[in-house]
Amino acid sequence: MAVADTAITVEGAHKKYGDKKALDGLDLLVGRGTVHGVLGPNGAGKTTLVRILSTLLRPDAGRIEVAGHDLVTRPQEVRFRIGLLGQHAALDEELSGVQNLEMFGRLYHLGARHARVRAGELLDRFGLEDTGRKPVRAYSGGMRRRLDLAASLITEPEVLFLDEPTTGLDPRGRAEVWAAVRSLVGGGTTVLLTTQYLEEADQLADRISVVDRGRVIADGTADELKAATGGDRIDVVLRDAGQLGAAVALLPFVGPGVTVDADRRLLSAPVADRMTALSGVVRALEEAGIEAEDVALRRPTLDEVFLHLTGDQRVKEAA
């Protein structure tokens, strides 16, 4: 990736809280106009990364550029070019939506009149034009998130940070936020998105960096990462646990990696082609007279991606 095409450059970022290394030599390149997912479990350093990139925290070491400006030496330049949607709504709960957006517009020095017009536009764009004088405190989770996003977009920032934007939202709220993020991408905004959900990264991100213990441990498109983890999986729950062995022998699974969980009467295996595997499994079980309670195709879980990427070492440490 040529330097001119990068919106975010992070080289060897370190950040310690006391003895705990939140970032331990993290490197990251994000292309201009792309959506980049940062995927990792709680405590992996995702939030620390976003707080550093949005100038809220100073890194201990490392070279970081956002939107073409050095973050440590020119924070104000960076602040003019970024928007931040943190884990918790960064809004004044007592004020209404309009009051919030006007206030932020003034603080971006748009001028009173311009700030008012811009607030109206954004409310309209995010379907919040009818909220009137109602304080943000009385908003639903999804509305609050949309207003928060609107506030992040007042200056049409070059780079937008979204820190777990849908954590704690119901499916409807999640869909609303996803739709809003997608609508931005067309406009050329670079988006850095952290998430614990593979599905979310899958839905929204062009590239994904998997972060663990303050480092990037894998990097690629969603397809590349999933392929590396063994692709999709099929889960079969049998009525009778005694038939698990017979079922494993029968079924037309492709490749190794079958796991059997006798307590849950579950067998799980990676599949290469989803539909072939599904129809093949159902047919084979029927012909052998083995009763299944449930047959389901699914994406690998984040756990499985992690187990795959970090190997057995992590499992031993966790035990």
Added chain:
Amino acid sequence: MSTSTSTYAGGAGSPKRYATRAYALTDSWTMTRRELAHWVRQPVQVVVNLVFPVMLLLMFGYLIGGGRGVEGSYVDYLVPGMLALTMAFGLEGTMLAVTQDLNKGVIDRFRSMPMSNGAVLVGRSAADMLQSALSLAVMIGVGYAIGWRAQGGVPGFLGAVGLLLLFRFAMLWIGIYLAMVAGKPELVQAVQILVWPVGFLSNALATPDSMPGWLGTVVEWNPMSHTATAARELFGAPGGESGHVWAAVVWPLVLVGVFFPLAVRRFGGLSK
């Protein structure tokens, strides 16, 4: 999510908008307006804050206060003392407001924006000073209603009000600093409780002469006592002694000199 029209003209390129120093006043005014908008939103809270010191005044004036050691009218002695006590208790309101703000996500948005760094604190102090001035006006009005009269003329009156507000200004920066040190609202409550003995360990309600020797000494040293004594002198009230005005000027200035830089440094240190 219908239209995506935008009037945002890409002003990031305008060098004018980078000069955040030049925007310090505008940003501070925006932050002050935010606090005033909160008042409009929560009028009950504003009224409660104004009524509480009035209640204390009436309680000490009519129920509890004996006016130990006071020569002359107790109400004349009490009112300036209660004005000083009201300014001291303003510390609690400041602490609570700052902690609540710091524990809310909105502070992150402010800090990630190209606004003037100090504007958040300036907005807080402007709103608190305004609230305290309002509180003084109400208390003085109630004082007049229960028979107190300022007898120092207009210059004396203005001087006393000025000293009281100066004392409040010192309490403000102590409050901002302590709130940032305490951090969580639970801890703030603990610090708030300490405001009471410090407030009452003064000559607001009784003269130091009427107290046991060591206590009287502590009370005389309390910066709040100097403010109360100076206010009494300027109001022409009993208990006023000359020579306290300078202490009522110097003490708050010293406190501001210590706690203002501490508070500002602490606020900047949020990014550590």
